Amino acid sequence: MATLTLVQAINLALRLEMKRDKKVIVLGEDVGVDGGVFRATENLLKLYGPERVIDTPLAETGIIGSAIGMAVGGIKPVAEAQFDGFAIPMIDQLYNHAARIRNRSRGRFTCPLVLRIPCGGGIRALEHHSESPETFFCHIPGLKVVVPSTPYDAKGLLSAAIRDPDPVIYLEPKKLYRAIKEEVPENDFTVPIGKAIVRREGTDVTLIAWGAMVQECLKAAEGAKASCEVIDLRSLKPLDIETITASVKKTGRAIVVHEAQKTCGFGAELSALIQEKSFLSLKAPVTRVTGLDIIIPLPKLEHYYFPNADKITKAVENIINY
Amino acid sequence: MPLKSLARFEVPYLQILNEQGKVDGRLMPKLSDKDVLYLYETMVYGRLLDRTCLSLQREGRMYTYPSSEGQEAAQAGSAFALQQEDWMFPYFREICSHLVRGLPPEKYLLYWMGDERGQQIPENINNFMICVPVSTQLPHAVGMAYALKYQKKKSAVLVYLGDGATSKGDFHEAMNLAGTWKLPVVFLCNNNQYAISVPLSKQTASKTLAQKAIAYGFSGIQVDGNDVLAVYKATLDAVNSARSGGGPAFIEAFTYRLGDHTTADDSSKYRSAKEVEEWRKKDPITRLQKYLEEKKLWTQAYQKKLEADIQKKISEAVKAAEGIEPQPVESIFNFTYSEMDWNLKEQLNKIKEN
Numbered sequence: 001m002a003t004l005t006l007v008q009a010i011n012l013a014l015r016l017e018m019k020r021d022k023k024v025i026v027l028g029e030d031v032g033v034d035g036g037v038f039r040a041t042e043n044l045l046k047l048y049g050p051e052r053v054i055d056t057p058l059a060e061t062g063i064i065g066s067a068i069g070m071a072v073g074g075i076k077p078v079a080e081a082q083f084d085g086f087a088i089p090m091i092d093q094l095y096n097h098a099a100r101i102r103n104r105s106r107g108r109f110t111c112p113l114v115l116r117i118p119c120g121g122g123i124r125a126l127e128h129h130s131e132s133p134e135t136f137f138c139h140i141p142g143l144k145v146v147v148p149s150t151p152y153d154a155k156g157l158l159s160a161a162i163r164d165p166d167p168v169i170y171l172e173p174k175k176l177y178r179a180i181k182e183e184v185p186e187n188d189f190t191v192p193i194g195k196a197i198v199r200r201e202g203t204d205v206t207l208i209a210w211g212a213m214v215q216e217c218l219k220a221a222e223g224a225k226a227s228c229e230v231i232d233l234r235s236l237k238p239l240d241i242e243t244i245t246a247s248v249k250k251t252g253r254a255i256v257v258h259e260a261q262k263t264c265g266f267g268a269e270l271s272a273l274i275q276e277k278s279f280l281s282l283k284a285p286v287t288r289v290t291g292l293d294i295i296i297p298l299p300k301l302e303h304y305y306f307p308n309a310d311k312i313t314k315a316v317e318n319i320i321n322y
Numbered sequence: 323m324p325l326k327s328l329a330r331f332e333v334p335y336l337q338i339l340n341e342q343g344k345v346d347g348r349l350m351p352k353l354s355d356k357d358v359l360y361l362y363e364t365m366v367y368g369r370l371l372d373r374t375c376l377s378l379q380r381e382g383r384m385y386t387y388p389s390s391e392g393q394e395a396a397q398a399g400s401a402f403a404l405q406q407e408d409w410m411f412p413y414f415r416e417i418c419s420h421l422v423r424g425l426p427p428e429k430y431l432l433y434w435m436g437d438e439r440g441q442q443i444p445e446n447i448n449n450f451m452i453c454v455p456v457s458t459q460l461p462h463a464v465g466m467a468y469a470l471k472y473q474k475k476k477s478a479v480l481v482y483l484g485d486g487a488t489s490k491g492d493f494h495e496a497m498n499l500a501g502t503w504k505l506p507v508v509f510l511c512n513n514n515q516y517a518i519s520v521p522l523s524k525q526t527a528s529k530t531l532a533q534k535a536i537a538y539g540f541s542g543i544q545v546d547g548n549d550v551l552a553v554y555k556a557t558l559d560a561v562n563s564a565r566s567g568g569g570p571a572f573i574e575a576f577t578y579r580l581g582d583h584t585t586a587d588d589s590s591k592y593r594s595a596k597e598v599e600e601w602r603k604k605d606p607i608t609r610l611q612k613y614l615e616e617k618k619l620w621t622q623a624y625q626k627k628l629e630a631d632i633q634k635k636i637s638e639a640v641k642a643a644e645g646i647e648p649q650p651v652e653s654i655f656n657f658t659y660s661e662m663d664w665n666l667k668e669q670l671n672k673i674k675e676n
Contacts, residue, residue: 025472051472057502062461062495069465072450073409075472077465089491096455097462103657104451106442110660141658165660194663238663 004184007177009151010040010116012184013158014078018048020188021076024162027054028063028080037082038118038177064090064115068098071113071167078162081117085128090115091136098167099142114161118174119147120212120259122306124299131296132260137169138237138269145236146193147171149214151182153234156191164193173211180215196240198247202229205316206247208270209257210236213307217257220312226320236266244270245277252283253319257307262290284322289315333533336556337546341604343612351555355619361402361550362614365394365607367632368418371427374636375434379585383644387434390417392548392580393512395606398422399553400510400575403561404480409470411450411463411481415512415579419482423449427639435643438653457487460496460509467505478506478564480557486517488531497572501538506564508557509535509572512547514579519592535572547577548606578604
């Protein structure tokens with residue numbers, strides 16, 4: 001078994017899925033010769049040729065729009081948006097088309113595509129390169145949204161996304177691309193979409209996160225005085241409400257952590273769901289530790305914006321002392 | 323150093339059947355009398371079905387509807403150039419194209435009556451769904467063309483757009499991808515002179531829309547969009563070339579929308595009655611009728627019977643569309659995903675309880 005980083009696990013998943021199914025193709029800016037700006041598609045061009053690994057023109061709408069036509073036409077496109085901020089023009093095609101093709105045609109057509117988007121900040125990147133747009137996608141009926149936080153899940157979730165009959169947005173926490181290594185089996189496995197995982201068991205507080213924030217929650221849990229349970233959602237849509245509810249009923253306290261801006265962030269949805277499903281078990285209001293309702297600052301001041309283990313530890317203290 | 327010319331381009335224009343019904347025999351495509359009669363009958367069928375839709379809308383039996391009147395030749399002529407395995411991606415003003423491609427008329431009616439099943443295209447028909455957001459269908463057609471080429475299928479894609487669509491970013495990206503990837507896709511632009519109220523002069527500084535294709539590395543032609551023979555010939559050449567690896571093509575069908583943009587519009591606010599009258603003289607159906615009469619293929623008795631037969635088909639289609647069993651409430655949930663998650667199940671159950 002190989003020890004891989006998260007980005008290597010993505011690469012492995014793509015390689016194996018392309019080997020497994022000739023219908024799978026990859027398209028995006030710089031995904032071919034360059035192997036992607038993060039090297040997620042490295043060597044695929046050599047292995048599978050330019051018909052299956054397409055260096056597209058610089059055209060986000062064209063990439064996702066043509067991927068929709070490809071998916072309807074019976075092939076399986078895995079499109080890459082180069083960065084979170086540049087994926088925004090793709091929302092038109094996703095919202096107006098990809099997400100509703102099955103419904104509009106009453107099942108005659110489907111749109112099984114995957115859109116991979118490097119997401120999140122904390123890597124001192126340029127403007128428009130540190131965004132967390134998951135809420136935009138979660139708000140759209142017809143899309144599925146997944147976010148791995150470990151190399152193992154990165155491979156298993158990408159395989160599941162590629163084999164899924166619906167359009168899947170696959171968000172890649174770029175801060176974790178090379179931050180963690182773990183053993184990832186080279187054989188065929190999937191991580192089911194819609195299933196969260198408890199990364200750490202605890203009895204006093206439930207910390208809920210996805211992507212890069214899972215690591216921050218685990219660090220906070222390590223140092224906290226209270227016993228923290230950490231849930232890695234892995235899949236935002238469909239959401240594993242059972243795992244969340246079971247945990248919150250046990251701990252009576254919930255903290256939701258995400259990088260995206262607070263207002264209308266996915267944490268707002270989670271807070272509402274937790275009080276709908278577990279109101280009588282709650283010992284304190286649900287807390288949100290999130291990005292701020294501001295434009296993400298440039299690298300010199302970005303540390304003010306992003307949640308981290310310290311901010312989460314404080315939130316744990318506050319919720320225990322409520 | 324004197325300036326050198328790096329490239330020169332031409333934008334051809336094609337008309338075969340003029341406003342008086344006279345055909346230029348040198349340009350006449352290979353069509354049997356039966357084919358020409360089929361085109362004529364389909365255009366008449368389209369117009370009558372279109373007028374039925376307007377009446378149904380006024381009677382409250384249909385919702386907002388975009389009339390196709392005046393554009394029948396561009397629609398029927400282009401769709402007739404396709405083979406069954408080819409794909410057609412319509413925009414929203416395409417009545418005759420749907421009829422040529424074999425879409426049951428009750429499906430067409432159903433969609434505009436507000437029923438999703440109108441877009442449930444029968445399995446044996448390679449038509450994609452009507453597209454409402456302008457120009458967003460263009461990259462889909464490009465992707466389909468890629469899929470066909472990738473799967474080694476010898477088919478082409480015909481995608482329709484309007485003049486307004488040429489101003490949008492999706493148009494640029496789709497045209498650029500089609501040219502770069504040399505795909506079997508033909509863009510058929512129904513230049514009907516207006517995007518709702520905005521005339522072409524406010525849409526672009528380009529002399530023709532056809533010339534836009536040149537910048538993407540493929541040919542553009544303007545045809546008389548009210549001349550069904552010219553539209554057919556240009557589309558046939560384009561799809562034949564596309565199928566045999568010649569890459570994309572762009573056809574600007576120069577035509578006119580005789581009716582309002584939709585039933586929610588009043589076109590007298592932005593164009594004169596005189597202008598509309600001038601274009602009525604170029605009516606695509608009238609000129610084909612004159613041609614057929616000259617060839618002794620048209621008589622008043624034939625027209626009377628044709629219209630009676632069509633009206634019968636239309637009545638049956640309206641009956642079928644209005645008589646269809648309503649969709650159960652589950653249908654608005656069932657097709658959101660391949661399977662419903664707990665959240666959708668909860669919402670469905672709540673609706674059922676109330």
